[in-house]
Structures are given as C-alpha cells and as structure tokens.
Amino acid sequence: MAGEPSPAVERWGVLELELPGPARDVVFSSEDGRCFASSSFPDGRGRHLLRFMPDAEGEWTYEGPRGVAGSFVCGAAGEGNHGPVRLDGGGSGAGGLGVGGLDAEGLDFRYADGTPYRPYGTTVGEVDEATVAALASTPFNRVRLRAPEGEGLEAFEQRLAELRDLGIEAEVRLTRGHDIPSVVSRLAAYRNVWWCAPEGAERDPDVLAEIREHDYGHHLLTVHGGAKTDFGAPWITHASVQHDEVRAVGVLTDQLCKPILIDACGAEGDAPTPEESLPAREMVARIWEGVCQGGHVTHAESYGPRPWSACGGRPTGESVPRLAFLREILDATPPRPRHNPAYYDASTIEVPGAYLLQYLGPHRYPSRRFTLPGGPYEVDVIDTWNMKVRRLPGAWTGDFEVPLPAEQYMAIRISRA
Known part of the structure; x- marks a missing residue:
C-alpha cells in the first residue's frame, strides 16, 4: 500500500487503515514535524487494522514496516467535535468573597480546543444500544465502563463511537485479563476515551508503560482505589476515588492538586448491601456535597435483578432528574470555582x-x-x-x-x- 492515498479525516476523528499484516510503530508525521507511533491490531475477522487520531489540520504522512506508507489530509473538526478532554491549568486568583480561598493549577478539565468541560458521571454495566439510548436523555456526559475481555470489542467500540457522537466521555476500565497493547491501540483513536488502569497498576510500572506506549493521544489516565491509593504519581491525571465520605474531596484536592472524582461513594438502590441501598436523597446529597467541596461525584444505581450500574439498560431511580437540575445550576457557574x-x-x-x-x-x-x-x-x-x-x-x-x-x-x- 506504498503511496496509496487515504480518505480525508476530520481533526480528532478516526483514520482507519487495513494493513497487509501486523505492524508496530507506524509513524505518523504532521506538517509541523511532530511524530506519533501507532500499532496495528487484529479485528477478529482475519484483518490487521491500524487507527490514528490526527490532532491538527493539514497533510499527514505515515510510514511503517511491510511497505506501509501513504498520506492523508486532516480537515477541520465537525460540529460538536471539541477534541479529547485535557487538564486545564488556568487559575482563578487568590482570595474569596471576603474570606480567602484555594487556588491551584490543573484542578479543572477542558477540551483540546479550549472549551471548558465539567464531568457529570455515572457508572454503567453492559453498554448496549438500549444503554446508549438511555444516556442520551440523562444529564451524564461521562460514563465509567469496563472493556470486554476477548471477543466483544467490535460491538464495544461501536458503542464508544455512539457515546462520542452524543458528547459523552467514556472512562474505560482495563483489567489484568486484557491484552493491553492491543486494546489501547484499538481504542486510542476515539477522542472520548479516558483510561482507568488495572487495579494496583500504580505499583506496576510495566502495566503503565504499556498503556502510555500504545496511547499516542495521551488520553486522561487514572487508577481507581481508596483514599490511601497513591494518586500522586505524575502519570495519574486525575484521582478516581472509592470513598463514602465525600467531604474528603477538599482534603484530597489540597494534597494532590489535581481533579478529584469520587467514582464510588455508594449507589441509590435496593440491593442487600449497605453501600448499594442508599435512598435517593442520600445519593443526591452526596453528589451535591462533593461538588461543593470542589470535586466531582459519580452517580450509581442498583435496583432490581439487573441494576443500571451492573447491567446497563435504563436508570429508574429518583436521583437522575435531580442531577439534571444540579447540572443546570453548575452549567451557569463561572469558570474555575x-x-x-x-x-x-x-x-x-x-x-x-x-x-x-x-x-x-x-x-x-x-x-x-x-x-x-x-x-x-x-x-x-x-x-x-x-x-x-x-x-x-x-x-x-x-x-x-x-x-x-x-x-x-x-x-x-x-x-x-
């Protein structure tokens, strides 16, 4: 496929190429001289595919083993395409409404084009078509989900694309059972992907190196754990915390100076365990409390034999409309509170x-x-x-x-x- 022209792709869109065989380190070069390496992956149907997410308009070239070479043109981002979410380092100035306040760099998020982003999250289980359709009518713009191991990735990446088109970020939880190089190479071209490394990865430099090596787009990356987890490592862009006392957000923010997301504080539901049988008032109260401590708190729901946060489908609790109301309040807030x-x-x-x-x-x-x-x-x-x-x-x-x-x-x- 040497010299073969490729279709145009929008900025932060997905370029997909079929290769004659497996290929590592296909190098993509922009007009301004920046270079990024991507690797192919098997798609389960005997093909070897390569994906890439260009981050700048203009002509790009690529070159790799097995005679892989070519070029393509990257056009302007389409409507609603703001690029991947990054950390926003802007400060808001010292002092408060007469009593002083905290100011720190990197406590906020923004899209790559500079548009502010505030996460309104939920944890879901199986992300099928019904789940995506349900999310379209909720206030959530971030979902925590687990990538399937082995087969099922093709359907999963279709759901990622549908979430992307709805403006919903997807924090993909990786496990020790994943072929991490293949999964990361396969999904890194989706601009709405965030990574949650396998449990204990903060103590395993090999796993972290695999994720970073195959993620040329440098998506947001975290681990999930309790408040004693070492979230201070520089590769952790934000803390994904399991804690039922959401007032810990303020303390953790002071210690880490990075965004704090309480991603597991309990669930509204009727499950037999205390942490998954919270009344809706308590779920809503915890989310408001964490937000007004300067962090972000993720919703969860656990009703019936197929609960939302384990199986997807449609949320049925009383929290969701009240979180839509909270989002209206926060969307009208000036930047960087x-x-x-x-x-x-x-x-x-x-x-x-x-x-x-x-x-x-x-x-x-x-x-x-x-x-x-x-x-x-x-x-x-x-x-x-x-x-x-x-x-x-x-x-x-x-x-x-x-x-x-x-x-x-x-x-x-x-x-x-």
Missing part, C-alpha cells in the same frame, strides 16, 4: 468576588451570615430535592444574613449583580 475551606460548617465553592455556591446538606439552618466585598449581589435559595430556586428580593451588600426555611438539603447561591 474553588472550594473555600473557611466555610467549615457548609461545603462551599466560589469564584472570588463574583460567585458563591454553598450546600447545607442535612442541616436545618434558619439563616446564614455572609460578609462580601463590594457588591451588589443577588441571592438565591435553592431547594435541591424539590428542584426549586427562589430569588430573594433586593440588592445585597456588605455584611448580611440570608433567611432560610430551616429545611434539609438547601443551598445558597450568591452572584455579583
């Missing part, structure tokens, strides 16, 4: 001098006092369970007290007018 530990009795994120969101959880506070610089501000009282927002009249400045209905699961939003 930070947890402010000064509000020790109520989880709080803020954008200094401009915005504050405070979650009161199970406490029935009759009022809350704030001292804010400048002003004026607008104040909203949010009923997180009943999904209602009540704007308090007037312009608020200086030192003031916000009256509350003394009910559980309320939040306060303060925005510069």
Whole structure:
C-alpha cells in the first residue's frame, strides 16, 4: 500500500487503515514535524487494522514496516467535535468573597480546543444500544465502563463511537485479563476515551508503560482505589476515588492538586448491601456535597435483578432528574470555582468576588451570615430535592444574613449583580 492515498479525516476523528499484516510503530508525521507511533491490531475477522487520531489540520504522512506508507489530509473538526478532554491549568486568583480561598493549577478539565468541560458521571454495566439510548436523555456526559475481555470489542467500540457522537466521555476500565497493547491501540483513536488502569497498576510500572506506549493521544489516565491509593504519581491525571465520605474531596484536592472524582461513594438502590441501598436523597446529597467541596461525584444505581450500574439498560431511580437540575445550576457557574475551606460548617465553592455556591446538606439552618466585598449581589435559595430556586428580593451588600426555611438539603447561591 506504498503511496496509496487515504480518505480525508476530520481533526480528532478516526483514520482507519487495513494493513497487509501486523505492524508496530507506524509513524505518523504532521506538517509541523511532530511524530506519533501507532500499532496495528487484529479485528477478529482475519484483518490487521491500524487507527490514528490526527490532532491538527493539514497533510499527514505515515510510514511503517511491510511497505506501509501513504498520506492523508486532516480537515477541520465537525460540529460538536471539541477534541479529547485535557487538564486545564488556568487559575482563578487568590482570595474569596471576603474570606480567602484555594487556588491551584490543573484542578479543572477542558477540551483540546479550549472549551471548558465539567464531568457529570455515572457508572454503567453492559453498554448496549438500549444503554446508549438511555444516556442520551440523562444529564451524564461521562460514563465509567469496563472493556470486554476477548471477543466483544467490535460491538464495544461501536458503542464508544455512539457515546462520542452524543458528547459523552467514556472512562474505560482495563483489567489484568486484557491484552493491553492491543486494546489501547484499538481504542486510542476515539477522542472520548479516558483510561482507568488495572487495579494496583500504580505499583506496576510495566502495566503503565504499556498503556502510555500504545496511547499516542495521551488520553486522561487514572487508577481507581481508596483514599490511601497513591494518586500522586505524575502519570495519574486525575484521582478516581472509592470513598463514602465525600467531604474528603477538599482534603484530597489540597494534597494532590489535581481533579478529584469520587467514582464510588455508594449507589441509590435496593440491593442487600449497605453501600448499594442508599435512598435517593442520600445519593443526591452526596453528589451535591462533593461538588461543593470542589470535586466531582459519580452517580450509581442498583435496583432490581439487573441494576443500571451492573447491567446497563435504563436508570429508574429518583436521583437522575435531580442531577439534571444540579447540572443546570453548575452549567451557569463561572469558570474555575474553588472550594473555600473557611466555610467549615457548609461545603462551599466560589469564584472570588463574583460567585458563591454553598450546600447545607442535612442541616436545618434558619439563616446564614455572609460578609462580601463590594457588591451588589443577588441571592438565591435553592431547594435541591424539590428542584426549586427562589430569588430573594433586593440588592445585597456588605455584611448580611440570608433567611432560610430551616429545611434539609438547601443551598445558597450568591452572584455579583
């Protein structure tokens, strides 16, 4: 196939080539001189395929063993294609709404084209067509799922493409049973892929080297474990934590200075185990609490003999519409809010001098006092369970007290007018 022209592909799209045999280290070169190596994989039907995700417009060339050589043109990204998610290192400045706050680099995510990204996650089991269709009507833009071992990868990658077209990121959990070089080479061309390394991989440099070697696109990469897991290694882009106390987010953020995702804090459901039989109010409360500690908390559901988080299908619990409401609140938040530990009795994120969101959880506070610089501000009282927002009249400045209905699961939003 020397010199054979290939079809055009969009930026961050998937170029697929059929090769005459297995080939490692086919080198792709961009017009600006950057080079990336990709390897072929068997597709289960006797073919050897090679995939590549170009990250820049213009002409690309490739060359490898067995006479593999050619070129293709990379065009502009299509509508809705923002590229893979990366870490965003922008800071928000020091100080808070009068009381100081945390600022750190790399605590946020963005797409490769610079568009901000905030994960709203869920854990699913089998990702079939019904599951993808269900996800299209949920607030979730990130799913945690496990790649099948052996056969089943062809159907799995079709589901990845469908999730990509819906704007949903997929954190693919790898296991010790996977042929990691083949799986990573096969899936790395999908821009919506994140990697979750096999259990214990933070202590196994060989496994990590395999993932990095075959992932030319440098997708986000993590391990999943308890709070004592060593998430500090530089190759870990974000922490995927198992912890039922979501207020640990603030502490972990201070320690690691990287995004914290509580990916297993329990599940709404009726399973026989305590961690998988949470009432919906508790599931929603944990997610609000973790978000207002400056992190991200992943939803899970475990009802019936085929629960969503084990088998896919369709979520049936009461959490999902309330998480859609939370997403509406957070999507209207200014960029890069930070947890402010000064509000020790109520989880709080803020954008200094401009915005504050405070979650009161199970406490029935009759009022809350704030001292804010400048002003004026607008104040909203949010009923997180009943999904209602009540704007308090007037312009608020200086030192003031916000009256509350003394009910559980309320939040306060303060925005510069």
